[in-house]
Amino acid sequence: MKVAIKGIERELICPACKELFTHPLILPCQHNICHKCVKEILFAFEDSFADGGSESSNQSSPRIRISASSMDRIDRINRSASQRRSFGCRGRKRNSLTPRSTLFPCPSCQRDIDLGERGINGLFRNFTLETIVERYRQAARAAIAIMCDFCKPPPQESTKSCMDCSASYCNECFKIHHPWGTVKAQHEYVGPTTNFRPKILMCPEHEMERVNMYCEICRRPVCHLCKLGGGHANHRVTTMSTAYKTLKEKLSKDIEYLISKESQVKAHITQLDLLLKETECNSERAKQEASQSFEKLYHVLEEKKSAALRAIETSKNIRLEKLQTQVEEYQGLLENNGLVGYAQEVLKETDPSCFVQTAKQLHVRIQKATESLKSFRPAAETTFEDFVVDTAKQEDILSDLSFHSNGLEIPEINEEQCRMYNKALISWECPEKTDSADIYVLEYHKLNKEEESVTWQKTEVCGKSKVISDLDDDSSYAFRVRGYKGSICSPWSREVIMRTPPAPVFSFLFDDKCGYNNEHLQLNPRRTSVESRAGFPLLLGSERLQVGCYTTLDYIIGDTGIAKGKHFWAFSVEAYSYLVKVGVVPSNKIQKLFHNTHDVTSPRYEQDSGHDSGSEDAFFDSSQPCTLVTLGMKKFFIPATPAAPKDPASRILPLPSCLGVCLDCDRGRVGFYDAGRMKCLYECEVDCSGLMYPAFALMGGAAVHLEEAVTAKYREYHDDI
DSSP states (O other), X not given: OOOOGGGGGGXXXXXXXXXXXXXXXXXXXXXXXXXXXXXXXXXXXXXXXXXXXXXXXXXXXXXXXXXXXXXXXXXXXXXXXXXXXXXXXXXXXXXXXXXXXXXXXXXXXXXXXXXXXXXXXXXXXXXXXXXXXXXXXXXXXXXXXXXXXXXXXXOOXXXXXXXXXXXXXXXXXXXXXXXXXXXXXXXXEESSOSOOOOXXXXXXXXXXXXXXXXXXXXTEEXXXXXXXXXXXXXXXXXXXXXXXXXXXXXXXXXXXXXXXXXXXXXXXXXXHHHHXXXXXXXXXXXXXXXXXXXXXXXXXXXXXXXXXXXXXXXXXXHHHHHHHHHHHHHHHHHHTHHHHHHHHHHHTOOOHHHHHHHHHHHHHHXXXXXXXXXXXXXXXXXXXXXXXXXXXXXXXXXXXXXXXXXXXXXXXXXXXXXXXXXXXXXXXEOTTSOOOOSEEEEEEEEOOTTOSSOOOEEEEXXXXXXXXXXXXXXXXXXXXXXXXXXTEEXXXXXXXXXXXXXXXXXOOOBOSSSSOOTTTEEEOXXXXXXXXXXXXXXXXXXXGOOXXXXXOOEEEEBSSXXXXXXXXXXEEEOTTOSEEEEEEEEGGGHHHHHTSOOOXXXXXXXXXOOSOHHHHHHHHHHTOSSEEEEEETTEEEOOOOTTSOSSGGGGEXXXXXXXXXXXXXXXXXXXXXETTTTEEXXXXXXXOSSOEEEEEEEESXXXXXXXXXXXXXXXXXXXXX
């Protein structure tokens, strides 16, 4: 089936000027654009440098019609180019075809395309597209004849066009200028046309070389110099004939496939038309339902508003009535001026019996007026503080008002995968292990009993985990998450409370130099894990061992010390560990620490006295030059101090999966924490007169792993593992 030439018009329109292509160029993104449009777009923001702004004026170039999004990208390129120029980058001259910036905003794919160092000069001219455009123009103006370029006036209508001479001829003129038996007789001629293209495609990088190969990496024709020493030296190339044959076969097959599927495409179009109508109907129905829901809210609010206004109006009328009554009473007091005058006249009465008869009733009236003047109190309050409507909670609820869907699952925060260390790693998942939401919104806030209102901080997440930084130390935070699919959202997940470390996280590695015993201890390459191993020397030394409570205790410290401030670090102890001691040691006692170990492999070793092993342990703990607590056999042992419980069983706690140490040099105290819950298990005083180092001691089979800092890539790294 032959496609009508008029059916491909939209393929022949330049995306910039919206007109038929004129000398189209192929961009690196494989889209086409007019040569003139490329220059006008680039010079549009080239001129903006001279104006000192980023507004590119198109009034001087009425030919191109650039969309707002394209202009935004041009402005962005301007700013980046301005920044490069501010760092000393010089642009080319104004009359150069390649402006300062080599980035070009492609109008088709909406991406910024790098044109390379040669700019426009490095682009190929699309002669095939140019020929198709010319065919379309000829079909559109079939009635308009192309005249001969060599006839004397009046010129005759041309019948041929010579591609070598780039001219059109009538039959007579063609015979005159292309005589038989000459070189010109071998020229290539076609039907009348105004589109003359070169017969050989030349390389834009090496202008004297014709392209004869095709780069499969860059998907563009290249010459042999490009392959030998140019930018395509290490690229995979093929011959032009092979590329021509391969691409033509693929294109032909694709065209045949599209033509064979014409009926299927029409059926799909019919189905899409039905879907369009159905979408219109469903959207109108959804609008009506949403409007009805909001109308119900409006009705409830109007009822509440009317009730509140009626209550205020009723209270106002009652108060006004009381105050008006009080005003009338005091108006009556003003009328008592006559009463006073009458009483003064009564006082002039000299006859006692007549005076008493009149004065008794008069005294009651005078006394009542006197009492009302002594204690003045308004009959009603003027303020309406009891009628203030608190809508804070309702406003929060309305701000979260959205489309809820029963089909969108409620995400659940996985507390086992969450971490709180130097940063917070919050991880969640859907119950059905499906990713039904397009995006998630994670909210969190700091728990503060003093604050009445809660302000949630919000962040959008594309995946199912998020690293939160800048949290306050020694604070509790609540986290919740919900999923969104378009405008539909799920309900909030259950809130999870997590607590931050009591102090900033202190980072260090195990020291493999100071006192490190590589015969008994083994470090991993990153120096974040240490494991005790017996080794062959211990096996030989055990021949002399008859009795004793332990064989050897090997120490290792951190490679960084602490001079001041409050710091926290965390680690985990393997469940199979027999004995591990952790704590801190001052720098002035490190040497004593490493010379105080009891090692059966040493010739100075003396066998255990055979006395009660518990007393020897107590003596050993009291004689240590550092502050340590004992771990082992999945237990945490609180040291025996006067303040500790006397019952040994109450001093033994389950070993947490992750432990922490908090050193406060300013207060001279060290605390040992359950790092999972950030709960302090034991705290004591410590001498911080010198530089303090984290200290660890291992005996028998044991291993300690330092907690890794939480980074933005932490979850991805562990998922890969």
